[in-house]
Amino acid sequence: MEQNLHHEERLFLEEVTLSGYKSIFDTRITFNKGINIIIGKNAVGKTNFFTFLFKALNFSYKDLFEFKSKITIRNGKRIIVETNNALNIQSFIESRAVSTNRIKSKAFIDNTLLVDTEDLSADLKTELLIKNILLTPAFIGHGIPKDYLLVDQPFSFEINIHGFPPELFVLVMGNNNLPYFIKSILTGLLYLSYPYNKAEASHQKELIKQKIANFFDVVNTIKPYLIKISPIEDIQFNGDYNIFEDDKGRYTIKNLFLEFLIDGFWHPFSNLSDGTKRLFYIVSEVAFDSKYYFTNTGISIPEYYNISRIILIEEPELGIHPHQLHELMLFLKEQSRRKQIIITTHSPQVLDILNKDELGNIIIASYEKGEGTKLRHLDGEEIAKAQQYMEEDYLGDYWRFSDLEKEKTQATL
Numbered sequence: 001m002e003q004n005l006h007h008e009e010r011l012f013l014e015e016v017t018l019s020g021y022k023s024i025f026d027t028r029i030t031f032n033k034g035i036n037i038i039i040g041k042n043a044v045g046k047t048n049f050f051t052f053l054f055k056a057l058n059f060s061y062k063d064l065f066e067f068k069s070k071i072t073i074r075n076g077k078r079i080i081v082e083t084n085n086a087l088n089i090q091s092f093i094e095s096r097a098v099s100t101n102r103i104k105s106k107a108f109i110d111n112t113l114l115v116d117t118e119d120l121s122a123d124l125k126t127e128l129l130i131k132n133i134l135l136t137p138a139f140i141g142h143g144i145p146k147d148y149l150l151v152d153q154p155f156s157f158e159i160n161i162h163g164f165p166p167e168l169f170v171l172v173m174g175n176n177n178l179p180y181f182i183k184s185i186l187t188g189l190l191y192l193s194y195p196y197n198k199a200e201a202s203h204q205k206e207l208i209k210q211k212i213a214n215f216f217d218v219v220n221t222i223k224p225y226l227i228k229i230s231p232i233e234d235i236q237f238n239g240d241y242n243i244f245e246d247d248k249g250r251y252t253i254k255n256l257f258l259e260f261l262i263d264g265f266w267h268p269f270s271n272l273s274d275g276t277k278r279l280f281y282i283v284s285e286v287a288f289d290s291k292y293y294f295t296n297t298g299i300s301i302p303e304y305y306n307i308s309r310i311i312l313i314e315e316p317e318l319g320i321h322p323h324q325l326h327e328l329m330l331f332l333k334e335q336s337r338r339k340q341i342i343i344t345t346h347s348p349q350v351l352d353i354l355n356k357d358e359l360g361n362i363i364i365a366s367y368e369k370g371e372g373t374k375l376r377h378l379d380g381e382e383i384a385k386a387q388q389y390m391e392e393d394y395l396g397d398y399w400r401f402s403d404l405e406k407e408k409t410q411a412t413l
Contacts, residue, residue, distance in 0.1 A: 010338065011075040012031070012074055017070040021055075034341070066085060069084070105118075114131065138310075139314075140286075144277050153257070154256065155256050216236060219237075223235060225283045232276065233262060236261075237258060314343075344365075348395075366405070
C-alpha cells in the first residue's frame with residue numbers, strides 16, 4: 001500500500017473539460033486549491049456546469065447521452081480521467097436502441113494508464129481507490145435537499161445482527177445525491193449491530209442506543225460553527241425514537257431525527273426559518289468530517305478516506321442576512337484550507353473575502369451564441385484594476401461599478 005497522503009498533498013480538482021450537456025458545448029477551466037468563485041449573469045449555464053461537473057466527479061452519467069469529460073486531479077500525483085459516450089449513428093439506426101452506446105473511461109496516473117474500461121464506472125472507482133484516490137464530492141444546490149433524511153423527516157430503518165441490512169446498504173451506496181452529512185451518518189448506522197457478542201444479546205437494545213448517542217457526539221463537531229453563524233444554539237437526536245426487536249435477530253429503529261435548540265426551545269427542522277435551514281445545510285455539508293465520525297464510532301478505515309473533499313456550492317447568499325453571509329464566507333474560506341470549495345454567486349459581498357493575491361481564484365462565466373457556456377479567469381488588466389479598487393474600496397465594488405463582466409472575444413483572451 002502506498003504511503004498516506006500528507007496535508008499539503010490533499011486532493012483537489014486542477015482542470016476540467018466538459019462537452020455534451022445542455023449549454024455545455026465545450027467548456028474548459030482550471031481551478032486553484034482552496035476557494036474558487038464563479039460569477040456571471042443569469043442563464044449563462046453555471047448550474048448546468050455544476051450539474052455536469054458533479055456527475056463527472058462521481059463517474060455517474062445518468063441523463064447524459066453524447067458527451068465527453070476530462071477531469072485532472074492532483075493529490076501529489078496527477079490523475080486524469082477521460083470519459084466519453086460517442087453516438088454511433090449506424091448502430092443506432094440498425095438496432096433502434098439507445099443502449100447500443102457504450103460509455104468508455106480511461107484513467108492515467110502521472111501519464112501511466114491505470115484503467116481502460118467500458119460501462120463499468122465501479123471498476124474505475126475501485127482502481128482509483130487502490131491507489132489511495134477517493135473522490136467524495138458534494139453539491140450544495142439551491143434551497144435544501146428534497147429527501148433530507150434524519151433532518152426534515154424522521155428516519156426509520158432495520159438492522160440485522162447477522163449482516164448488513166440490504167435496503168440501508170443500497171440507500172447508502174447507491175445514491176450519489178444524498179447529502180454528504182447524511183450519507184456519512186447512514187454509513188455508520190450500517191454498523192450499529194457490530195461487533196455482536198452473543199453474551200450481550202440480552203441488552204443489545206442498550207448497546208444500539210449507546211452507539212446512536214456516540215453518533216450524536218460526532219454530529220456535535222459542527223455545533224460551534226452553527227452557533228457562530230446561525231440562531232441554532234444546540235442540536236441533538238430526539239429522545240423518543242423507538243427500537244423494536246423480532247425473533248430473527250432484527251432490530252427496527254423508528255422515528256429518529258435531529259432537533260434544534262433556538263431561543264431556549266427545541267424545534268424540529270420544519271419550524272426553522274428558510275435562512276436558518278439553508279445555513280444548517282451548508283455548514284453541516286462543509287464542516288462535517290468523517291475522520292471524527294469514524295474515530296468515535298469505532299469503525300476502522302484507511303487513512304485515505306480522510307482526503308480533503310471537493311465541494312460545489314450554488315449561491316450561498318440566498319436567503320442569508322448580510323451579516324450572516326459575511327460570517328458564512330469567513331467560515332468557507334477557513335474550511336477551504338483543507339477542502340477545495342467552488343462557489344457560484346451573484347453577490348459582490350462574496351468576493352470581499354479574497355485578498356489581492358487571490359484574484360486568480362475568480363472565474364467569469366458567460367454564454368456565447370453557438371459556443372455555449374464559457375468560463376475564464378481574470379486577465380492581467382482586470383487583475384490590476386481590481387487591485388487598484390482594493391486600495392480604497394472593497395473588491396465587491398469592482399464587480400458592482402466596473403465593466404468586470406464585459407464580453408471578451410477569443411482574440412483578446
